[in-house]
Amino acid sequence: MNTKMYKKVLTITDNLLAAAQQKNQQRFDGFYLELKQLCEEHDNTDKDHPVQWETLADFTDDLALAITIYKQALVKAETINSKDFRSSIGYSIAALQVELGDTTEAIEHLEQAKISCNKIADKELKAEIHDLLEKLKNA
Numbered sequence: 001m002n003t004k005m006y007k008k009v010l011t012i013t014d015n016l017l018a019a020a021q022q023k024n025q026q027r028f029d030g031f032y033l034e035l036k037q038l039c040e041e042h043d044n045t046d047k048d049h050p051v052q053w054e055t056l057a058d059f060t061d062d063l064a065l066a067i068t069i070y071k072q073a074l075v076k077a078e079t080i081n082s083k084d085f086r087s088s089i090g091y092s093i094a095a096l097q098v099e100l101g102d103t104t105e106a107i108e109h110l111e112q113a114k115i116s117c118n119k120i121a122d123k124e125l126k127a128e129i130h131d132l133l134e135k136l137k138n139a
Contacts, residue, residue: 005047006051008038012035016059035056039053053069053070053076054085054088056069057092070089070093070096083119087113087116087117087122088122090116094106097109110129
């Protein structure tokens with residue numbers, strides 16, 4: 001990912017977190033719109049990257065919409081063959097699907113995330129994927 005783009009997403013993320021902590025919905029909405037415009041502006045260009053889409057989904061309150069955005073991020077992660085992003089995005093999608101009561105879809109995404117995470121360094125994410133998958137399969 002382009003360093004300038006990464007820093008831009010990181011700055012917007014910091015601003016979103018600050019606005020949320022201050023319970024300032026107007027500022028939050030402004031920074032959310034800025035991030036959304038950034039994603040849309042770079043969609044299918046050489047500046048497109050799953051991190052910006054995953055971040056947008058992270059800050060989306062509407063769970064169904066967040067899943068849709070995460071799925072866009074997942075496509076971007078598959079395009080660049082990033083096991084790290086495929087794992088984290090797959091886990092995020094599954095967690096939201098659990099909240100929405102869609103266990104079957106959650107299991108499917110977790111199984112794909114488990115395959116993707118076999119060669120990543122993030123042991124905590126691997127454990128979260130494994131634990132949630134086992135919990136859902138044994139429920």
